[in-house]
Amino acid sequence: MVLEDIVAVMARHWPSALAVVIIIHFVRNYYHNGLNQYPGPALARITNWWRFWDVLKRRPEVTHIRLHKEHGDVVRLGPNYLSFADPRAVKDIYGLNKGFIKSQFYPVQQSVSAGHRLPSLFSTTDETFHAGLRRSVNSAFSMSTLVQYEPFVDSTTALFLSQTDKLYAAPGVICDFARWLQYYAFDVIGNMTYSERHGFIERNEDIEGIISYLGKLFSYVAPIGQIPFLDLLLLKNPLYLLAAQYGFIDATFPVARFARARLEERIASSPSKPASSSPPDLLSKFIAAQQIHPETVTQKEVLTLAVSMAFAGSETTAISLSAIFYHLLRNPPYLTRLLAELDDAERRGVFADETPGVVSWAEAQQLPYLDAVVKEAFRIHPAAGLPLERVVPAGGATIAGHFIPGGTIVGCSAWVLHRNLTIFGSDAAFFRPERWLASSGSGDGKGEAERIAGMNAAMFHFGSGSRTCIGKNISLLEIYKVVPSLLREFEVDFADGRKEWRLWNSWFVRQLGFEVRFRRREAGKVG
Incomplete structure (x- = not known):
């Protein structure tokens, strides 16, 4: 009887009742876990939709x-x-054995093949799964191992230089540089993973729409990841995935489709290695890991590893390469100094040109100003444009002097950390590679070494701790080779005087409208 009376009252006064429920919900959110003591936008304190909208506007890093x-x-x-x-929060949140796990933002990024999710080293929230899989394949990503893959980078870089001349320099055609560098990064990772390039550089087009699809996917992931349950209503709707599993629809991501085809080809021909005349590629390493650790690395994990190489590896590397070239063009004195270093190395016979025109990894390590330029680009434009979310362990944890209750989502953003004035200097908002070089006039060699070490320790572009990007050495290998190789061969300048690009933060901060012209360059002189 009482229940019926309550229902009757609710029916008559439902607008007021709904308003009360909403107010109670917002008040509970505001005081949730005592987080009301921390400042922030008023709407952000009561709803995640504020963050969804901010990310949807595509410049949350500025916010x-x-x-x-x-x-x-x-x-x-x-x-x-x-x-x-x-x-200090970086060690507290991301340090080893701290007990923080990734938030539900990351599963939104999982690939799908034949209706099944493909949790990867990057997207899984299962620390046990991550630890076992990473331990099984870690050796394939060490720098000492990756140098074995340098021939894959060399052949793709040589093709990239040749096609740059043929398609852009010789005819004087304007180049969408960010897109061209993305083609390069995809083909390098394809060659390194499968001993087969995707074909982006040869055909100068987006093969199977892979890059376009990834762009749309990340544009989806960034805002949807702020309210992850939305993903279960949309791209990973259980009914949609079930229909895919039974073959009614094809929900397989284009990158997963390509990777699965290459894996099937490899298994059909030679399970553990590419052609005998070729160096071992990453896929052969993954299949070897499956044979050694079958309980941890199943064929599904092999496919996932192959897919994730293209997913994150190519996107982030292309962004970093664009940042390097853009900031050099925006700051001609720094470009001039780097060209002088390359020309001096040329005169001293540093470049053996074992692959014509391509700088080797070992040779690049003899170029200190190149190193400073690369690090400064990583600092001023880190690829990831959102905080790397983690969940505080159940018992709570102290982060940078603040006790935070368990279950709270916390994170640091490289875009914020890399602008710390105390660590990087009063001009931290500006691109200045010299900050990475010891000042000869300071008279304090030890102090300069400590200053630079402090900056290196504060860098967060590859993450930190046990979830540090496993592919970072692949990215470094590509970057330290192609930047000097391209600048040895070509003069690069903005097309038609345009110097402003447009940034699009869809989890990774992509660059749009970066158009340039190329001219052949010989021994430091424009040809």
Whole structure:
């Protein structure tokens, strides 16, 4: 009887009742876990939709930098979400054996093949799965091992230089440089993974729409990941995936389709290695790991590893390469100094040109100003444009001096950390490679060494701790080879005087409208 009376009252006064429920919900969010003590936008304190909208506008990194400048080291970005700018937070959150796990933002990024999710080293929230899989394949990604793959990078880089001349320099055609560098990064990783390039550079087109698809996918992932349950209503709707499993629809991601085809070809021909005349590629390493650790590395994991190489590896490397060239063109004195270093190395016979025109990894390590330029580009434009989310362990944890209750989502953004004035200097907002070089006039060699070591320790572009990007050495190998190789061969300049690009933060901060012209360059002189 009482229940019926309550229902009757609710029916008559449902607008008021709904308003009360909404108010209670927002009040609970505001005071959730005592996080009301931390500053942040008013709407962010009561709803995740504020963060969804901010990310959907495609420049959340600008918002995060501004909020930390206004409010300090801890900013509340959601009812259960704190962003940290204090560098000490990195060790507290991402350090080994701290007990923090990845949030539900990451499964939104999982690939799908034949209706099945493909949790990867990057996207899984299962630490046991991650530890076992990473331990099984870690040796394939060490720098000492990766140098064995250098011939794959050499052949693709040589083709890239040749096609740059043929398609752009010789005819004087304007180049969408960010897209061209993305083609390069995809073909390198394809060659290194399968001993077969995708064909982006040869055909100068987006093969099977893979790059376009990834762009759309990341544009989906970034905002949807702020409210992850939306993914279960959309791209990973259980009914949609079930229909794919039974073959009614094809929900396989294009990159997964390509990787699966290459894996099937390899298994059909030679399970553990490419052609005998070729060096071992990553796929052969993954299949070998499957044979050694069959309980951990199944064929599904082999496919996932192959897919993830293209997913994150090519996208982030292309972004870093674009950042290097863009900031050099925007700052001609720095470009001039780098060209002088390359020309000096040329005169001293540093470049053996074992692969004509291509700088080797060992040769690149003899170029200190190149190293400074690369590090400064990593600092000023890290590829990831959102905080790397983690969940505080059940018992709570102290982060940079603040006790944070268990279950709270916390994270640091490289875009915020890399602009720390104390560590990187008062001009941290500007591109200046010289900050990475010891000042000869300081008279304090030890102090300069400590200053540079402090900057290196604060860099967060590859993440930190046990979930540090496993492919970082692949990216470094590509970058340190192609940048000097391209600048030895060509003069690069903005097309038609355009110097501003447009940034699009869809989890990774992509660059749009970066158009250039190339001219052949010989021994430091424009040809």
